Amino acid sequence: MSELSYKRTNVYEVADEKLLKEIFEYAKGYVKFIDAGKTEREACAYVVEAAKGKGYTPFEFGQTLKAGDKVYYNNRGKNLYLIRVGTEDVAKDGVRIIASHIDSPRIDLKQVPLYEAENIAFAKTHYYGGIRKYQWATIPLALHGTVVKRDGTALDICIGEDDGDPVFYISDLLPHLAAKQNAKPIGEAIGGEDLNIWLGNIPYATAADDKDKTVKENLLRILNEKYGMVEADFLSAELSLVPAFKARDVGFDRGLIAAYGHDDRVCSYPAYTALFDEESPKHTVMVVLADKEEIGSEGTTGMQCSIFTDLIDEIARSFGVSSAAVRARSKCLSADVNAGYDPNFRSVSEPLNSAYLSCGAGVTKFTGARGKSGSSDASAEFVGEIRKLFDENGVIWQTGELGGVDVGGGGTVAKYIANMNIDTVDIGVAVISMHAPYEVISKADLYEEYLAFKAFIK
Numbered sequence: 001m002s003e004l005s006y007k008r009t010n011v012y013e014v015a016d017e018k019l020l021k022e023i024f025e026y027a028k029g030y031v032k033f034i035d036a037g038k039t040e041r042e043a044c045a046y047v048v049e050a051a052k053g054k055g056y057t058p059f060e061f062g063q064t065l066k067a068g069d070k071v072y073y074n075n076r077g078k079n080l081y082l083i084r085v086g087t088e089d090v091a092k093d094g095v096r097i098i099a100s101h102i103d104s105p106r107i108d109l110k111q112v113p114l115y116e117a118e119n120i121a122f123a124k125t126h127y128y129g130g131i132r133k134y135q136w137a138t139i140p141l142a143l144h145g146t147v148v149k150r151d152g153t154a155l156d157i158c159i160g161e162d163d164g165d166p167v168f169y170i171s172d173l174l175p176h177l178a179a180k181q182n183a184k185p186i187g188e189a190i191g192g193e194d195l196n197i198w199l200g201n202i203p204y205a206t207a208a209d210d211k212d213k214t215v216k217e218n219l220l221r222i223l224n225e226k227y228g229m230v231e232a233d234f235l236s237a238e239l240s241l242v243p244a245f246k247a248r249d250v251g252f253d254r255g256l257i258a259a260y261g262h263d264d265r266v267c268s269y270p271a272y273t274a275l276f277d278e279e280s281p282k283h284t285v286m287v288v289l290a291d292k293e294e295i296g297s298e299g300t301t302g303m304q305c306s307i308f309t310d311l312i313d314e315i316a317r318s319f320g321v322s323s324a325a326v327r328a329r330s331k332c333l334s335a336d337v338n339a340g341y342d343p344n345f346r347s348v349s350e351p352l353n354s355a356y357l358s359c360g361a362g363v364t365k366f367t368g369a370r371g372k373s374g375s376s377d378a379s380a381e382f383v384g385e386i387r388k389l390f391d392e393n394g395v396i397w398q399t400g401e402l403g404g405v406d407v408g409g410g411g412t413v414a415k416y417i418a419n420m421n422i423d424t425v426d427i428g429v430a431v432i433s434m435h436a437p438y439e440v441i442s443k444a445d446l447y448e449e450y451l452a453f454k455a456f457i458k
């Protein structure tokens with residue numbers, strides 16, 4: 001190929017034995033993380049423990065930071081900020097920000113979930129994020145979450161992950177009786193109010209009188225014996241059904257990983273491990289693990305919360321400089337996944353401008369839908385700066401849009417950070433079957449994402 005033309009590089013095609021070994025070794029740590037952190041709360045707790053191990057201490061508002069400090073701010077157990085203070089003047093050098101999210105699409109219990117029909121106890125649900133509902137039926141589901149009881153104590157629940165645990169289930173029709181359902185558009189095959197969770201089938205006698213024998217009553221007895229819960233405790237609970245699958249290698253060559261929740265923990269893991277591993281003291285670095293991205297980044301734990309700029313303010317105050325100056329000089333990699341090009345569904349992508357599996361970290365200049373609507377669209381200058389940085393550091397990267405023009409689209413946290421006057425570009429790992437219960441990524445892309453972050457903060 002002429003040096004004048006551009007072609008993306010396939011990491012596995014060019015990797016020597018050393019790189020291949022690094023890629024496979026690195027993936028092992030990721031698999032541990034993704035299996036341990038299936039909800040934002042669990043992922044947050046996992047990274048807090050890892051941060052403590054690396055000498056990070058909790059940040060308190062009002063605390064004065066100095067060069068070399070390593071702190072974390074655990075926002076309500078769902079959203080984490082890791083900050084390492086550098087030696088450069090923050091008014092001139094700004095903060096290097098890597099922002100990913102740790103929430104994933106899932107199925108949440110409603111606040112009054114329990115009911116019984118024909119001797120089956122069920123839970124009503126309300127799905128979280130953009131799911132294709134039919135994909136969530138007839139798979140093993142685990143129940144994760146937190147219940148705040150009447151006395152104010154919080155109880156963490158995780159059922160369905162250990163081999164001996166029961167799992168939960170959403171039913172679908174057998175093909176023999178599905179003629180009508182088969183004729184429906186796929187998006188209507190299973191409706192939002194059809195995502196009812198199978199909880200139990202054994203009735204319990206509440207009194208000598210057999211009329212009171214109900215499966216729901218038995219369920220309440222079990223919940224009370226095991227967790228001290230009563231039915232009203234669901235009112236103040238956040239309980240989610242997530243796929244009970246563990247992460248597994250895919251294919252004979254083991255180059256890919258299937259797991260629940262690659263979006264976006266496949267970017268969160270490289271973000272925090274790059275921070276821990278790249279000990280260069282120069283830049284001030286902030287790694288954000290955001291919540292609520294899948295439902296619009298709203299609320300106290302989403303990227304739109306003022307806590308993000310509050311923390312930048314705290315850094316600026318510590319050095320007696322203007323927060324506006326710090327933000328103006330800051331740079332951000334918005335670390336979120338992109339749609340991987342899938343040869344089985346070519347028509348939704350445009351082949352020149354798609355992120356391909358194993359072709360490295362995927363830079364996305366703009367997201368959005370239709371005429372780039374809702375995108376912050378990174379400048380040529382900032383993309384050029386990142387391009388130079390990655391090329392100089394041997395990072396294999398590519399560029400790709402989320403699908404063809406007018407096919408669909410999507411957004412990330414990039415715009416919320418860019419709106420704060422911070423140069424921001426999206427960079428993520430290509431995912432196959434994004435938002436499905438079991439998504440697929442390439443180990444090579446995971447590793448190149450990590451190398452990209454290391455280059456960015458060094």
Ligand code: MN
Pocket residue numbers: 101263264293336337
């Ligand atoms: Mn995402």
Ligand code: MN
Pocket residue numbers: 263294435
């Ligand atoms: Mn998503």
